[in-house]
Amino acid sequence: MRGRKKKTWIPAGNRGNNGLTEMKKKSAYTVAVVGATGAVGTEMLSVLEERKFPVEEVRPLASSRSAGGDVSFRGEDVKVKLLTRDSFRGIDIALFSAGAAVSQEYAPVAVEAGAVVIDNSSAWRMDPQVPLVVPEVNPHDLETHQGIVANPNCSTIQMVVVLKPLHDHAVITRVVVSTYQSVSGTGKEAMDELAEQCRQLLGFGDVTPTVYPHQIAFNCLPHIDDFLSSGYTGEEMKMVNETRKILGDRSIGISATTVRVPVFVGHAESINVETKQKLSVEDTRAILSTAPGVQLYDDPSRKLYPLQIHAAGTDAVFVGRIREDDSIPKGLNLWVVADNLRKGAALNAIQIAEELVK
Ligand code: A2P
Numbered sequence: 174m175r176g177r178k179k180k181t182w183i184p185a186g187n188r189g190n191n192g193l194t195e196m197k198k199k200s201a202y203t204v205a206v207v208g209a210t211g212a213v214g215t216e217m218l219s220v221l222e223e224r225k226f227p228v229e230e231v232r233p234l235a236s237s238r239s240a241g242g243d244v245s246f247r248g249e250d251v252k253v254k255l256l257t258r259d260s261f262r263g264i265d266i267a268l269f270s271a272g273a274a275v276s277q278e279y280a281p282v283a284v285e286a287g288a289v290v291i292d293n294s295s296a297w298r299m300d301p302q303v304p305l306v307v308p309e310v311n312p313h314d315l316e317t318h319q320g321i322v323a324n325p326n327c328s329t330i331q332m333v334v335v336l337k338p339l340h341d342h343a344v345i346t347r348v349v350v351s352t353y354q355s356v357s358g359t360g361k362e363a364m365d366e367l368a369e370q371c372r373q374l375l376g377f378g379d380v381t382p383t384v385y386p387h388q389i390a391f392n393c394l395p396h397i398d399d400f401l402s403s404g405y406t407g408e409e410m411k412m413v414n415e416t417r418k419i420l421g422d423r424s425i426g427i428s429a430t431t432v433r434v435p436v437f438v439g440h441a442e443s444i445n446v447e448t449k450q451k452l453s454v455e456d457t458r459a460i461l462s463t464a465p466g467v468q469l470y471d472d473p474s475r476k477l478y479p480l481q482i483h484a485a486g487t488d489a490v491f492v493g494r495i496r497e498d499d500s501i502p503k504g505l506n507l508w509v510v511a512d513n514l515r516k517g518a519a520l521n522a523i524q525i526a527e528e529l530v531k
Contacts (some may be wrong), residue, residue: 190403201229202530205264205288207279208271209233209244210380212361213293216519217268218246227530234260235271261286266526269293269520284320289529291522295407299390299474304416308524309466310337315528322525327517328408328431328440329415334490334516335509336446338464339457340420343503346499347426350412350444353398355436355481359384360515362435364463368498389435397431406431406505439481440513443506451503451507459496479510480520487512488520 203220208214210233221228233244233253240255252262256279259264261267267283269292278294283290289509297303304314310333312472315322325333336345356363363384370380370390380388387394398407411428417423452460461467468489470479479491490511498504511517 175405188278196223197322198530199227199229199265201227202265202525203230203232203263204228205232205267205283207234207260207269207275208293209253209265210235210239210242210361211268211270212357212364213514214268215244216514217270217522218244220515220523221520222247224523224527226526232260232264242428243368248314248454251374253414258282261288264288266291266529268522270522271385280321285384289318289320289322291525292473293324293522295326295411296323298325298346299320299412299418305415305526307333307419307521308528309334309464311419311421312528315525321527324518324522324525325415325419326408326411327358327513328354328410328442329419330517330521331440331490331509331513332401332412332442332444333416333510334466334511335444335461335464335492335507336416336461337420338467339446339448339452339505340422340425342456342460343450343452345420345425345446345448346420347428347447348416348444349428350442351398351430351432352392352412353434353436353441353443353481355439355513356389356433357438358397358440358517359433363389366513367435367437370435391435393435394433395430397433438485438512438514439510441479441481441510441518444509445497445498446505446507447501448503448505452505454495454497461492461495466490467492469493479508481510484510484512486515486517490516 185377186424187432200320206214206217231246235253242253243250262415267288273294273296276292280290298305303321303323305320306314307318328515338421341462364383367389373380374456376384408431463471468491478493496506
């Protein structure tokens, strides 16, 4: 996701904690999905349905490009409505995934109308008033929400699900991560661009990149989000800052290189971890085998290691290629793969909603 934080979230003076925790419990909730026609929004509707989230009514919202069309929910066509400032009347929970600018403008409007916002964009993530939550890692942070809860960046989510149990056992001091991120993280236009470029190149034609600055088919781009004056990208700094906020530890050193790869769905990460206490491969396997949300998939002798094609469409964060880093006294190498649209976005958002209504 792109976009710059422009303002700080200041809830209206007397609202206090306007969360569902304070609302009357309901047997079912009215749920808005902002960006319901997008790659993540579509997945949000599927995950709500699959997990049988208690939905009384779903209100899909999008721009004029797709308002008036239909999305499918529980086997029925539901009309997509145009997002306006009046869209949130009667809404209990508003799931946002339409980019940072839309969230910046409309999340406060939704909260003002009485909804709790779960925002998948980068707009509010680093705001000190807004909890940034991965339910397996820091569900307690939800207690302080004041109307907006932020869903972390996709590459951060799958990393912290694995880092948290290791940090609890051995105290992580440093992380070096390189990512291999699929185009669905950019959105549906990027998925179309990859498919179209593959067709063009296999037909010996030329490609004209529009979503990405360079050809993405049969290529890797070491460039996700805008470049900062430091030389890092916005995506890389999201992994640094969001990880520290979610783990509640600003002392962890983190260095990230984020790379877009020609994969439709699923992000992979090569993660090097340095710890205060030594963790053997066996220790690490034992810790991760019981960690919530994690699935070990690590048997190189049988050529078994996590792959994006297997993670796509599933809920777990898969970990394999667990090795000690022999170049330092207390270090590990891990290969971590998850579906960026599900655990990296829609599933995590709906898990937050489940925590809020619990
Ligand atoms: P639309 O289909 O009308 O363009 P993706 O991340 O896959 O590109 O999807 C982005 C989602 O956000 C889409 O559902 C898109 O709707 C929606 N969206 C983008 N800009 C706006 C906007 N200004 N107002 C409402 N919805 C928006």
